[in-house]
Amino acid sequence: MASMLNTGLQSEQNIEVHKFYSGSVVLVSFVALILQAFLHKYGRWADVVDLPLLIVIYFGVSRRNPVTGLLLGAAIGIFQDGLSHDNPIGLYGIAKTLVGYLASTIGAHIDTDHPVARFVLTFAFFHFHQCILAFTERALLNQSAPYFSLHLLVDSLISAAVAVFLFAALDRLRKSS
Amino acid sequence: MIGALSRHRPLALLAAVVLAQVLLLAYQIRRSHDVRLIRYWSVEASTPAAQGGTWFFSRLGGLWSGYIGLRNARTENDQLRAEVAQLELQNRELETQANEAHRLEVLLNFREVHSEAQMLAAQVIEASADPASETLVINRGEQDRVKRNMAVITPDGVVGKVVEVFHGTSQVMLMTDKNMGVGAMFADTRTHGVIKGTGDPQPVMDYVVNDEKVAVGQTIVTSGEDKIFPKGLLVGVVASAKDGNPFQKIVVRPAARLDRLEDVIVLLTQEELAPGKPGTPYTVSPVPPPPPAPAAAQIKSTTTGDVIPGRANPAKTENPAAPQSSAGVKTEHPVGTQATPVVKPDQPGGPAR
Numbered sequence: 001m002a003s004m005l006n007t008g009l010q011s012e013q014n015i016e017v018h019k020f021y022s023g024s025v026v027l028v029s030f031v032a033l034i035l036q037a038f039l040h041k042y043g044r045w046a047d048v049v050d051l052p053l054l055i056v057i058y059f060g061v062s063r064r065n066p067v068t069g070l071l072l073g074a075a076i077g078i079f080q081d082g083l084s085h086d087n088p089i090g091l092y093g094i095a096k097t098l099v100g101y102l103a104s105t106i107g108a109h110i111d112t113d114h115p116v117a118r119f120v121l122t123f124a125f126f127h128f129h130q131c132i133l134a135f136t137e138r139a140l141l142n143q144s145a146p147y148f149s150l151h152l153l154v155d156s157l158i159s160a161a162v163a164v165f166l167f168a169a170l171d172r173l174r175k176s177s
Numbered sequence: 178m179i180g181a182l183s184r185h186r187p188l189a190l191l192a193a194v195v196l197a198q199v200l201l202l203a204y205q206i207r208r209s210h211d212v213r214l215i216r217y218w219s220v221e222a223s224t225p226a227a228q229g230g231t232w233f234f235s236r237l238g239g240l241w242s243g244y245i246g247l248r249n250a251r252t253e254n255d256q257l258r259a260e261v262a263q264l265e266l267q268n269r270e271l272e273t274q275a276n277e278a279h280r281l282e283v284l285l286n287f288r289e290v291h292s293e294a295q296m297l298a299a300q301v302i303e304a305s306a307d308p309a310s311e312t313l314v315i316n317r318g319e320q321d322r323v324k325r326n327m328a329v330i331t332p333d334g335v336v337g338k339v340v341e342v343f344h345g346t347s348q349v350m351l352m353t354d355k356n357m358g359v360g361a362m363f364a365d366t367r368t369h370g371v372i373k374g375t376g377d378p379q380p381v382m383d384y385v386v387n388d389e390k391v392a393v394g395q396t397i398v399t400s401g402e403d404k405i406f407p408k409g410l411l412v413g414v415v416a417s418a419k420d421g422n423p424f425q426k427i428v429v430r431p432a433a434r435l436d437r438l439e440d441v442i443v444l445l446t447q448e449e450l451a452p453g454k455p456g457t458p459y460t461v462s463p464v465p466p467p468p469p470a471p472a473a474a475q476i477k478s479t480t481t482g483d484v485i486p487g488r489a490n491p492a493k494t495e496n497p498a499a500p501q502s503s504a505g506v507k508t509e510h511p512v513g514t515q516a517t518p519v520v521k522p523d524q525p526g527g528p529a530r
Binding site for chain 2: 066071074077078088089090091094097098101105136140141142
């Protein structure tokens with residue numbers, strides 16, 4: 001896996017900044033949020049994959065712009081908080097803002113188009129996102145959210161796997177250079 | 178600062194966005210007692226600053242009030258000290274005036290009570306330079322019709338007599354002077370004797386036989402036998418009495434405060450004073466003026482050199498029994514030539530006899 005990451009690692013000058021069709025970012029983000037909320041009512045299995053998180057990661061590493069990445073993460077996170085009936089506004093927003101910033105920053109340095117790289121990045125960002133969430137809940141909400149668990153590990157693996165296919169599908173929204 | 182922000186614009190923006198959301202979260206979250214977290218944070222964040230500010234400003238205020246504000250304290254202190262000194266001086270002047278007014282009021286009352294008697298108010302202006310001489314100088318003299326041997330009293334009692342008269346002043350010999358003698362008697366028993374100065378603050382009453390019962394506190398008044406002091410003037414009270422040879426040794430506490438005389442009264446007449454108001458020591462009934470004493474009875478006292486009318490000097494005559502108690506020797510005194518004093522029943526000196 002390390003060799004795959006290394007092969008994908010390129011110099012910053014050689015990394016391509018992908019552009020998407022107009023409105024596609026907003027549309028995809030909105031659909032992901034609606035779908036996440038829609039599927040939530042059908043059972044616990046819908047919570048395994050955090051679709052807004054995957055969208056933030058994808059557009060962050062693709063646009064490779066920290067500003068747009070963090071703003072997109074903030075917007076999606078706050079929207080997700082708004083759709084949650086018991087989450088205070090900002091809980092997911094903070095976590096996804098940091099994920100968006102970090103993803104775009106990392107995407108500016110390495111090639112993230114490889115499926116393995118996408119799997120690893122998604123897995124890592126999942127846990128990073130969870131750590132930020134847990135920290136925020138512990139610090140602000142005074143709740144005992146876990147930083148890591150076996151259940152979270154499974155979820156992260158599933159999310160990473162879904163992300164490989166989802167990202168490949170989203171690649172079709174890119175403008176051809 | 179701005180350059181650093183522009184160089185790290187994404188990071189600054191990240192911090193701003195995260196901070197905004199944290200604040201947003203804090204605004205929504207409620208802690209115990211239904212207090213919003215942002216308010217809790219605000220209070221927690223501002224409390225140290227407020228405490229520090231309070232401490233700082235209290236120190237600053239203390240510095241101001243303790244040091245800087247005291248720049249003019251010395252000047253102000255000096256001014257206040259001067260003001261206090263001036264007020265103290267003014268206060269003393271007022272006290273002096275009040276005391277003087279009180280004394281004059283007493284004299285005036287005395288004068289009003291005894292309006293029939295000719296008297297003259299005088300001020301003590303000088304005391305004797307001789308420690309052995311109990312004399313003082315008053316501001317009344319020949320021009321004020323003051324003459325030698327005039328009685329000097331206060332509303333409290335006998336003071337002394339005029340011994341020298343000058344144009345504007347007179348010298349008064351106190352009853353405590355060792356050359357002074359005053360004809361006196363006990364107000365209740367009417368026993369006669371002579372008040373003799375000893376140079377001490379308390380004179381003695383002589384010529385009272387040992388058989389006579391004398392009690393401490395007994396009132397002594399003038400008998401009028403000396404032809405100087407009208408009859409019935411309060412002299413003092415018995416301070417102590419014990420048997421002696423041949424007469425009792427009776428120490429008298431003068432009624433007048435001889436150590437702090439300021440205003441006195443010079444009696445221009447030897448007539449008895451009219452009775453004063455109840456409670457005053459001069460409640461002797463008015464009596465007709467006594468006739469002049471027989472010349473033969475006027476013997477010059479060896480101790481005073483003054484003439485005590487009607488009183489034989491035992492030292493000169495070597496007749497210690499000459500002054501007797503009123504019970505036995507009244508006829509030997511010129512008292513018999515004088516009007517008999519009538520003491521009213523309410524007289525403080527004792528029952529009427």
